Amino acid sequence: MAKLIDGKAVSAKVKAEVRAEADALKEKGIEIGLAVVIVGNNQASRVYVNNKKKACEEVGFTSFEYALPEETTEEELVDLVKKLNADDKVNGILVQLPLPKQINETAVINTIVPEKDVDAFHPENVGHIMIGDYSFLPCTPAGVMELIADTGIDPAGKNCVVIGRSNIVGKPMAMLLLHKNGTVTICHSKTADLKKKCAEADILVAAVGKAGFVTADMVKEGAVVIDVGMNRNAEGKLCGDVAFDECAEKAGFITPVPGGVGPMTIAMLMKNTLTAAKLANGIEV
Numbered sequence: 001m002a003k004l005i006d007g008k009a010v011s012a013k014v015k016a017e018v019r020a021e022a023d024a025l026k027e028k029g030i031e032i033g034l035a036v037v038i039v040g041n042n043q044a045s046r047v048y049v050n051n052k053k054k055a056c057e058e059v060g061f062t063s064f065e066y067a068l069p070e071e072t073t074e075e076e077l078v079d080l081v082k083k084l085n086a087d088d089k090v091n092g093i094l095v096q097l098p099l100p101k102q103i104n105e106t107a108v109i110n111t112i113v114p115e116k117d118v119d120a121f122h123p124e125n126v127g128h129i130m131i132g133d134y135s136f137l138p139c140t141p142a143g144v145m146e147l148i149a150d151t152g153i154d155p156a157g158k159n160c161v162v163i164g165r166s167n168i169v170g171k172p173m174a175m176l177l178l179h180k181n182g183t184v185t186i187c188h189s190k191t192a193d194l195k196k197k198c199a200e201a202d203i204l205v206a207a208v209g210k211a212g213f214v215t216a217d218m219v220k221e222g223a224v225v226i227d228v229g230m231n232r233n234a235e236g237k238l239c240g241d242v243a244f245d246e247c248a249e250k251a252g253f254i255t256p257v258p259g260g261v262g263p264m265t266i267a268m269l270m271k272n273t274l275t276a277a278k279l280a281n282g283i284e285v
Ligand code: NAP
Pocket: 140, 163, 164, 165, 166, 167, 168, 169, 170, 187, 188, 189, 190, 191, 194, 207, 208, 209, 210, 228, 229, 230, 231, 261, 262, 263, 265
């Protein structure tokens, strides 16, 4: 039976470290601020934004919330981002995705100055991640790396399989595993023999967005199984991409949903905002 990887405990540790540094900076007169922008009435986005505000309170940051109506134009949103770019009280800018369809997400993300891009979605930061000389961590993949580190298993030389190739999860996830010397395979909807490839993984990361996608026959005995998925099942209950009960029988370590990757994403966002504040004040990171 797999050991549970406790995302709540690991995220609490990360946030406590951020809090300690934020308190020390406050004593030097440096206040840290995160601007969170939400557009429209997406219920899931509202929950994420509330969680981010709560995390800011926990680590001693000021959060500035901008809730804009569904009919906001791209120009209005871009103008707000430009204002936040120029605001010294704001160290990090987060625009909650998805945005209403009249707004081009890329145009908005590319407007955020890279120094305040705490989601690490700006092409300049993506390039840094690719090269491996990054200050900002891609939040969800970085959170996964912390969870893997918590198992004590070193990705070096291991078969690592990432299911999913999105720009925000799959691709940066593969990069971080590669930087840690894992032998990485990225699977997607066109992958042949996907089950076989997954069953060879020492570390399997699922970022598909389909409840119950990873079944026990895709899990190697003793593997580390990380479930990034956040889906609703037929009863409306939050669940991941991994059929938890059957996979937990075979895996060595497994993350639950909820309580696995989700809390880590927010903790790493706090860490990035701290990094942004340090860089803005000429402090080495
Ligand atoms: P996405 O952009 O929809 O990407 C999904 C990926 O899964 C795509 O690369 C897609 O392949 C692949 N895929 C879909 N069906 C497949 C199949 N049948 N076989 C193999 N691959 C398949 O989603 P995302 O933004 O990466 O998010 C993935 C999941 O993680 C979602 O449930 C999301 O809610 C969750 N998430 C969680 C957190 C967190 O903090 N826990 C953060 C971000 C995302 P193609 O590229 O070929 O289409």
